[in-house]
Amino acid sequence: MRQTWRWFGPNDGVGIDEMMQAGVEGVVSALHHLPTGAVWSGQEIARRQREIATRVDGSASGLAWEVVESLPVSEDIKKQSGDWRAHLAAYKQSMANLAQAGIEVICYNFMPVLDWTRTDLAYRVRHGGTAMRFDLHDFAAFDIHILQRPGAAESFPVGVAEIAAERFAKLDDAARQALTTNIVSGLPGAAEHFSLDDVRAHLAQYTEISAETLRGHLIDFLAEVAPEAERLGLRLCCHPDDPPFSLLGLPRVMSTEADYSAVMQAVDLPANGITLCSGSLGARDDNDIPGMMERLGDRVHFLHMRNVTRETPGLPCSFHEAEHLGGDTDMVSFIAAVLREEARRRDAGRSDASIPFRPDHGQDILDDLNRRPQPGYPAIGRLKGLAELRGVMTALCHAEHGLRL
Template identity: 45%
Template sequence: MIESWRWYGPKDPVSIEDIMQTGVSDIVTALHHIPNGDIWPVDEIKKRQQEVAHSQHLGPTNLNWSIVESVPVHEAIKKGLPERDKLIDHYCQSIKNLAACGIHLIIYNFMPVLDWTRTDLARTLANGVKALSFDEKALAAFDIHILKRKDAINDYSAEIQNKAALYYESLSKEQKDRLTKTIIAGLPGAEESFTIKDFQAALDEYKPISRETLKENLCYFLERVLPVAESVGTKLAIHPDDPPFEIFGLPRVISIAEDYRWLFEKLPSKANGITLCAGSLGARADNDLPNLAREFGDRIYFTHLRNVRLSEHDRSFYEADHLDGNTDMYALVKEILNIEKRSHAVYMRPDHGHQMLDDLNKKTNPGYSCIGRLKGLAEVRGVAYAVARELESQ
């Protein structure tokens, strides 16, 4: 696997000099300052490349910006609004501009309104580290009692409704505000930050959009961008829904194996690929990650390696150590290395590490502190080394 590291640019608390010490070769980043829907200019792309390639303190970094995560898909494209054609043209030009600068792998997602959603960005685990987590009763408490979304109650079991009511009553105003901010104030990679009123308005705009309509809009987008990607040797790799089930009544289109089968049947272009996010897909017990990798290996161009520990009682989960969640990381890494053995190189990055040790005293992007990700990288790197030796002996 080609090891990479996500970097949020010069303002990231984890500096390029820090990343040089991890031993990775490639950088995953984006032009976060460019508004969604605007064309990424060549000069801005080259500026970021220079920031990656050269340290003011250490000189050449030997790091390469090879993966864009992400070029966001504008909400108007997801909703199928009249202005989508112009926005898709902009997207196509960004693909061309990135390719002209030598960057040929673009990550994107098709999640409406929100990017990845959690209810706690700093859950303290038994050993004192802090982890991202998703608590279904907390989500229901927000949805039913704070947002007060119409028909929200129909999306939760009676047991979760009862737990949510008790949980809501136990919260102070400060805790309610923190829960609200965690869910809707914008996470790394999210498109917007919302007030309650704004958030409800955004959800309302999706009321007439069914899952089938969202799938049609995804196809409309890809039918126009894939030929452009093919023409410049670029691959697009869709990130799965996170979490991989409906929340707030919003449709989901990339959550299970059947979704991928549909996607590749509709759009067989080899430029149409996957970001296999083990944590996102692993948040459903019915997603078998090694089997997914085995079935769709020829489409996996990038993988996020992290793990989640699922609740036995509901859809809750927290982000565990990389080798200690419900996903068999050994089996998954073995499948990825088998892909490389028979087909093509796969980029990987350690995803969503715990906040731990000295990072507990720092302000970092949720899930993207340095030490926790470095620990995850070391663990996965060790597994990959062992598996590679095993495969060589076969």
């Protein structure tokens, strides 16, 4: 398992020197300053590579850009409307430029309109630190009373709308704005941020797009880009929906093992792969994360290791970001399944036997609380998570267990 760390670029509050002190082996990054649909030029890619390779004092860091997260898929491609064919051509050119630069793994997602969605970015947890949280009743208060989406009240389970109305009535203007800002935050680190009118306009464009239609568009996209990725020596890996259930009436197509199996079978190429995120998928109690790794492991190209604690039963549910070994997912069993997959790959002579992973998200603890980092990406909270994961890996790889790094 190759230990990596997400970096949002020069404006990230956690720098290259700090990543080195964390002991990471590679870097996960993207060109967040470029608009979705634009070509990632060789010059821009090389600039990011140089930034990663250089410490504050100008000396070599020894780190390299190893995983792209994310090369974003435009809304036009997802809807197959507007400039989607031009965006598809740009996507292929960006892939070619990344391959030319020696980068082999590209993570992306196919979530409509919004990326990961949370109602609270600084929820106070038991030990006094903070974590990101999705509260179903707060989200319903936003959907029904702030966004005022037609039919929103009827889209939630019985009793949720009533509690949401009570919650909304207790919010002052500042709290309503804070809730809106938390939810409508666009892509983390990206140049795009949506207003309420933007969200309403995007939602209107999805009213006629069902989950079946969106899945068909994803398969069409992959039928175009996966053969090109195969030719270029790239590995594409789709991130799951976050949360893994429908929000705002939007379709979801990568929320379960069945979703992944269908898309992997539809475009059955090794380059068409999976970002197995234990946090996103773990927000559903019917997702067996270690089992998914066992059954789908040969197509897993990238791992996000984080944990969530589900606060309410059923779907949709409330949850918060837990400590990496402290949530509802059995992280020890998950890591053991990853190590078994890596052993199978080594025995088969695969060049991608070591699967890159990163400690995804993290609770804000200690000095993180003063740094005000990118939401979900604290320095110390992620370092703690990486240390815990590294400890599990080391224990499982002890000679008596017959596994090795």
